[in-house]
Amino acid sequence: MTKTVNTTPYTDQKPGTSGLRKKVPVFQQQNYAENFIQSIFDSLEGFEGKTLVIGGDGRFYNREVIQIAIKMAAANGFGRVLVGRGGILSTPAASHVIRKYEAFGGIVLSASHNPGGPTEDFGIKYNIGNGGPAPEKVTDAIYAHTKTIERYKIADVADINLDAEGEQEVAGMTVQVINPVSDYAELMETLFDFPAIRAHLAGGFRIVFDAMSAVTGPYAKEILENRLGAAKGSVLNFVPLPDFGGHHPDPNLVHARALYEEMMGDDAPDFGAASDGDGDRNLIIGKGIFVTPSDSLAMLAANATLAPGYAKGLAGIARSMPTSGAADRVAEKLGIGIYETPTGWKFFGNLLDAGLATICGEESAGTGSSHVREKDGLWAVLLWLNILAVRKESVIDIAREHWTTYGRNYYSRHDYEEVDSAAANGLMDALRAQLGTLPGRKLGDLTIEKADDFSYHDPVDHSVSNNQGIRILFEGGSRVVFRLSGTGTSGATLRVYIERFEPDAAKHDVDTQVALADLIEAADTLAGIKERTGRTEPTVIT
Numbered sequence: 220m221t222k223t224v225n226t227t228p229y230t231d232q233k234p235g236t237s238g239l240r241k242k243v244p245v246f247q248q249q250n251y252a253e254n255f256i257q258s259i260f261d262s263l264e265g266f267e268g269k270t271l272v273i274g275g276d277g278r279f280y281n282r283e284v285i286q287i288a289i290k291m292a293a294a295n296g297f298g299r300v301l302v303g304r305g306g307i308l309s310t311p312a313a314s315h316v317i318r319k320y321e322a323f324g325g326i327v328l329s330a331s332h333n334p335g336g337p338t339e340d341f342g343i344k345y346n347i348g349n350g351g352p353a354p355e356k357v358t359d360a361i362y363a364h365t366k367t368i369e370r371y372k373i374a375d376v377a378d379i380n381l382d383a384e385g386e387q388e389v390a391g392m393t394v395q396v397i398n399p400v401s402d403y404a405e406l407m408e409t410l411f412d413f414p415a416i417r418a419h420l421a422g423g424f425r426i427v428f429d430a431m432s433a434v435t436g437p438y439a440k441e442i443l444e445n446r447l448g449a450a451k452g453s454v455l456n457f458v459p460l461p462d463f464g465g466h467h468p469d470p471n472l473v474h475a476r477a478l479y480e481e482m483m484g485d486d487a488p489d490f491g492a493a494s495d496g497d498g499d500r501n502l503i504i505g506k507g508i509f510v511t512p513s514d515s516l517a518m519l520a521a522n523a524t525l526a527p528g529y530a531k532g533l534a535g536i537a538r539s540m541p542t543s544g545a546a547d548r549v550a551e552k553l554g555i556g557i558y559e560t561p562t563g564w565k566f567f568g569n570l571l572d573a574g575l576a577t578i579c580g581e582e583s584a585g586t587g588s589s590h591v592r593e594k595d596g597l598w599a600v601l602l603w604l605n606i607l608a609v610r611k612e613s614v615i616d617i618a619r620e621h622w623t624t625y626g627r628n629y630y631s632r633h634d635y636e637e638v639d640s641a642a643a644n645g646l647m648d649a650l651r652a653q654l655g656t657l658p659g660r661k662l663g664d665l666t667i668e669k670a671d672d673f674s675y676h677d678p679v680d681h682s683v684s685n686n687q688g689i690r691i692l693f694e695g696g697s698r699v700v701f702r703l704s705g706t707g708t709s710g711a712t713l714r715v716y717i718e719r720f721e722p723d724a725a726k727h728d729v730d731t732q733v734a735l736a737d738l739i740e741a742a743d744t745l746a747g748i749k750e751r752t753g754r755t756e757p758t759v760i761t
C-alpha cells in the first residue's frame with residue numbers, strides 16, 4: 220500500500236520568512252509538493268506513531284496538497300493525522316490544535332495574505348510541537364534535504380473523504396477529520412470576557428468584520444455572531460473562496476479600502492476589523508481612526524489585564540525590529556521585558572516558550588500572545604472588543620489617551636513591489652557599504668546617530684541571525700529601516716519602514732505622511748530608491 224517514488228531535486232525550495240511560497244503552477248510541477256513534504260519529514264526525527272496536524276486556508280490547490288500530505292504522512296510512519304473538515308484550519312487554529320492534542324507538529328498550507336487562484340500563490344509551512352513555525356535550524360535542514368532528495372514515500376490509496384467529521388483509516392494510519400472552528404472558539408472563551416462583550420454589543424455597540432472571502436469567515440461567524448450576539452450581517456465576505464473572490468486577502472488600507480471608507484463615514488459602526496487569507500493578521504479601525512498595527516500592539520499590551528486571560532499581567536512584550544517603539548514605552552512603564560526580534564513570527568517562539576514574553580506583534584498587522592505560537596487575527600479583534608466592553612470608551616478616545624500618556628510614534632511602511640531583483644539587491648548592498656560612514660551625517664534637520672545591519676542574538680537558544688534589515692537611527696529617536704521581503708513570489712519587494720516619536724500631545728493630530736515627510740525624503744537620498752528602482756512612488760503605503 221506504500222510506494223517509494225524516485226524523484227530529482229528542485230533547486231528553488233528554500234523556505235522564506237514563512238515557509239515555502241510559490242505560484243501554483245510551480246507547485247503543480249511533477250513531485251514539487253511531494254519533494255518538499257518528504258524533505259520536511261526527512262529532517263525530523265522520532266515521529267513514528269505520533270500525530271501530525273494538517274490544514275490550510277482553503278486557497279486554490281489546498282485540497283490536492285492535503286491529500287498528498289496525508290498519504291505521505293501515512294507512508295512515512297505517522298500514527299494519526301488531525302485534519303480540519305474540508306482541509307480548513309486557520310493558521311492560529313492549526314497552532315492551537317497542535318498544542319491542544321500534543322501533536323508532533325503540523326503542516327500548514329497557506330500563502331497568507333497573497334492572492335489565490337490557478338496562477339496565484341500557494342505555500343507549505345511546517346510547525347513544530349509548540350505550535351509555532353519551525354525555527355531556522357529546521358527550515359535550513361529542510362532546504363538541505365530538498366537539494367539532495369532522491370525518493371519520496373506515499374500511500375497508494377484512494378483519496379480521503381475530507382468532508383465528514385470522524386475517523387477513518389489510511390494505510391495503517393488514523394485520519395481524524397475535525398471541526399476546524401470549535402477548539403479555537405473554546406480557547407477564545409477562556410481568554411476573554413464573553414458575557415461583557417455580549418452585553419456591550421447588545422447595548423448598541425456596532426461592529427463590522429471583513430473576512431475577505433478567506434479562512435476566518437466561519438470562525439468570525441461562529442464567535443462574533445453566534446456566540447457574542449453581534450447583529451447578523453456584521454461579518455462580511457464570510458464564505459472562504461479558493462481565489463478569495465479575486466481579491467488580495469491582505470487586511471490593509473489598500474486591500475480593505477471599502478471597510479476603511481465605511482469606518483470614516485458619518486454613520487460608521489463603532490469598530491471595524493478584518494483578517495487575512497489564513498487568519499493570522501488583523502486590521503483594526505475605530506470609528507474615524509485607523510489604528511496602526513504598531514500602536515495596536517502597544518494599546519493592547521497597555522490594557523491587556525482587562526481581559527481575564529491576562530488579568531495576572533504580562534511577562535514581557537516582544538516586537539519585530541521594524542515594528543515601532545510604541546510597545547517599548549508600555550513595557551517600560553509596566554516594568555516588564557521588551558524584546559526586539561527579526562521579522563517573522565518564528566522568532567517569538569523561544570521567548571513565548573521560555574515565559575519571557577506574553578504578547579508579541581509585528582508592524583505587518585500581526586499580533587498574538589502565548590495562547591498559541593502564531594499571530595492571531597481574531598484574537599486581536601476579541602482583545603480589542605474586551606477592552607472596549609470594559610472601558611466603554613471609543614477607539615479614538617482610547618488611542619488619544621494612550622498617545623497623551625506615552626507619546627505618539629508616527630509610523631508608516633512604504634513597499635515597492637515586484638522590483639527587479641538585481642536592482643533591489645544593489646540598493647541594499649550600496650546601503651550596507653556606506654554604513655560605517657553614516658553616523659554624524661546630516662540630512663536637512665536630521666542627524667544620523669547610528670546605522671547598522673540588524674543582528675539578533677536569541678536570548679534562549681543563543682542562535683544568531685544576521686542581515687535582518689538596515690537601520691538608520693537619527694538623533695531624537697526617529698529612524699528608517701530597509702529590508703527586502705522574504706515572502707514575495709515575483710521579483711523583489713523593498714520595504715522601507717519610517718518612524719518618528721512625538722512626545723508633545725499638541726502635535727498628535729498631524730497626517731502621518733506629513734509628519735514623516737523629511738524622513739521619507741532622507742530615505743530616498745540615502746538609498747537612491749527612485750533612481751535604482753525606477754519607481755516614483757511606493758506600490759503600497761500602510
Ligand code: G1P
Pocket residue numbers: 236237331539562563564581582583585703704705706707714
Ligand atoms: C511579511 C511581514 C512579516 C510577516 C510575514 C508573514 O514578511 O513583513 O512581518 O511575519 O510577512 O506574514 P516579509 O514579506 O516582509 O518577509
Ligand code: ZN
Pocket residue numbers: 310330331332495496497498499500
Ligand atoms: Zn497570514
